[in-house]
Amino acid sequence: xxxxxxxxxxxxxxxxxxxxxxxxxxxxxxxxxxxxxxxxxxxxxxxxxxxxxxxxxxxxxxxxxxxxxxxxxxxxxxxxxxxxxxxxxxxxxxxxxxxxxxxxxxxxxxx
Amino acid sequence: xxxxxxxxxxxxxxxxxxxxxxxxxxxxxxxxxxxxxxxxxxxxxxxxxxxxxxxxxxxxxxxxxxxxxxxxxxxxxxxxxxxxxxxxxxxxxxxxxxxxxxxxxxxxxxxxxxx
Numbered sequence: 001x002x003x004x005x006x007x008x009x010x011x012x013x014x015x016x017x018x019x020x021x022x023x024x025x026x027x028x029x030x031x032x033x034x035x036x037x038x039x040x041x042x043x044x045x046x047x048x049x050x051x052x053x054x055x056x057x058x059x060x061x062x063x064x065x066x067x068x069x070x071x072x073x074x075x076x077x078x079x080x081x082x083x084x085x086x087x088x089x090x091x092x093x094x095x096x097x098x099x100x101x102x103x104x105x106x107x108x109x110x111x
Numbered sequence: 112x113x114x115x116x117x118x119x120x121x122x123x124x125x126x127x128x129x130x131x132x133x134x135x136x137x138x139x140x141x142x143x144x145x146x147x148x149x150x151x152x153x154x155x156x157x158x159x160x161x162x163x164x165x166x167x168x169x170x171x172x173x174x175x176x177x178x179x180x181x182x183x184x185x186x187x188x189x190x191x192x193x194x195x196x197x198x199x200x201x202x203x204x205x206x207x208x209x210x211x212x213x214x215x216x217x218x219x220x221x222x223x224x225x226x
Contacts, residue, residue, distance in 0.1 A: 004153075043202055043217035044154065088153050098144065098167060099215060101153030 001026055004102035006089050012108045019076040021105050023089030026070065032092035033065055034099065035074045039085045048074060079109045113137060115218035117203050123224045124193045132188045132221045136205030143186050144215060145178055146202040154202055160186060193225045 005024045013019040021035075032051050036044035048063040050056045050072070056063045062075040072091075076083055086104040116135040124130050136143050142161050146154035147170075156170040162183040171178070175194075180186040190197055200222050204215040 008151075043220050045217070046214050049214070090153070098156040098159055098170065100156065101146075103151070103153045 002102070003027060003100045004089055004091055006087075006102035006105045008103060009106040010108050011105055012110055013079050015079060015081060015109055015111050017079055019079045019083065019107055019109070021074040021076075021087050021089075021107065023072045023074075023102055024070055025072065025089075025091050025100075027091065027100075028067075028070065030091040033063070033072045034090040034092075035061075035063060035072075036088040036090060036101075037085045038088055038104065044088055076107075081109050081111060083107060084109045115203055115205055115216055117201075117218040117221050119221060120219060121222050121224075123226065125226055126194060127192050129189065129191045130193055130223065132190075132201050132223070134186045134188070134203030134205075134218060136184065136186070136203070137207075137216055138184075140205035140207050140216075142206045142208065142215075143180060144204040144206075145186070145188050146204065147172075148200045148202055148220070150199075157188070157201075190223075193223075195225050198223055198225045 003026050035048040037047050038044045048061050050063040050065045053065055053067050060077045064073045086106050088104045089102040090099045118133045144159050145157040147157055148154045158171055158178045159167040160180040163180050175191045177189045200220040202220045203218045206215045
């Protein structure tokens with residue numbers, strides 16, 4: 001079992017709809033969780049981080065964390081073609097240094 | 112430019128050659144990380160520095176991989192006797208603090224191809 005699991009996709013969502021990306025993790029000691037966006041051929045860029053159970057909203061993005069279920073999600077409202085990218089879920093490592101990434105979900109927003 | 116820079120952006124090596132990859136972190140950033148990203152996969156942790164101290168090198172795949180940050184700023188990842196399985200994008204990231212709870216800013220990466 002990988003430490004951070006994501007569906008590889010591709011996930012196809014119509015423009016203007018809500019895109020829902022999901023992630024599970026295995027280490028119950030994980031304290032911090034991140035969503036990175038990576039365009040093809042580019043480096044990852046952080047779009048959201050969350051530490052506490054519940055929802056965290058930033059513009060069109062909402063991160064949701066459920067530590068009991070070891071589940072993290074990212075919702076993107078009013079999806080735009082520019083949101084088409086690979087979304088990487090990651091957790092803070094127990095050594096308080098490294099970040100463990102999932103393999104990413106490819107998201108495609110169709111006009 | 113205020114971002115993380117890496118050089119070279121592309122490197123082609125013959126199997127058995129040694130390579131050196133450079134990372135210039137954001138000025139003043141304490142922490143520096145190296146990751147390896149294979150095609151279609153997420154980045155895999157290699158090693159971590161806090162200032163000049165290498166605090167975690169658990170992700171280095173073999174003793175052919177060596178990293179240093181002698182003055183606490185620029186870092187070099189060296190791969191000796193390269194193998195085809197070393198072909199990947201090598202990403203460097205830096206952050207302002209020494210914990211994993213703060214944003215890591217990634218450089219553009221170095222794409223290494225071993226023939």
